[in-house]
Amino acid sequence: MQENHLESLLERKFSDSSPRGSDPDLPAIQPRLVAVSKTKPADMVIEAYSHGQRTFGENYVQELLEKASNPKILSSCPEIKWHFIGHLQKQNVNKLMAVPNLSMLETVDSVKLADKVNSSWQKKGSPERLKIMVQINTSGEESKHGLLPSETVATVEHIKAKCPSLEFVGLMTIGSFGHDLSQGPNPDFQVLLSLREELCKKLSIPTEQVELSMGMSLDFQHAIEVGSTNVRIGSTIFGERDHSKKPALDKSSADLKAPVEVAQAH
């Protein structure tokens, strides 16, 4: 575990001395750090938790279910909050709903998926609504999941009107990798910012009630500067991932898009 990285991240980027705290033009809220522990063992989660980290992200349902149900994590990390950040297939919804301490689903990318999650969460009979974000494919790349930007308003409107077990909390995007900042701000993040503005105007939602989940290891600083409220950081905290160790069964539900889904236009 790159402990120093986690501590310096927590201190430098998520404390009052961050640019956000001192810049009057930026909202005063601190972004949430989602520590992305995919492919990493439970011990690393426990270690980060012992340093004060509470929110963790995973992008495979099976891996999340196993980690969140791990007896050591359950006993050492009573306040842990899990975010699901991967592509969710409908046949995996019930399995995801069974994850202990599931706090947020960041990747709702269709009305049908929202309806399925809504009814599955309803059946569970939890007293609280499930927090969800709507994922937008801001870069337009076929390899990325998410709604077309133009589908955002109608989808959120549907969720608010027809999915009483879900609490819509924000918009999420991955965006294209390797944007060169010398060419200006990342256009994918700008798309998410302007979608929030449009959404809030059309549905009369206060801006501060719509979070923006954007920014990963390589671009989280820029994402925070432009207004991210939720950054998802894996390798900078836990070290590079060893993909050769990933179990084969994860491949089908991976963030790699299956060819059949690419063919299904939204």
Ligand SMILES: *Cc1c(COP(=O)(O)O)cnc(C)c1O
């Ligand atoms: C893996 C992953 C991350 C973290 O990536 P790093 O580059 O390791 O920080 C963030 N978001 C999503 C959706 C991911 O799948």
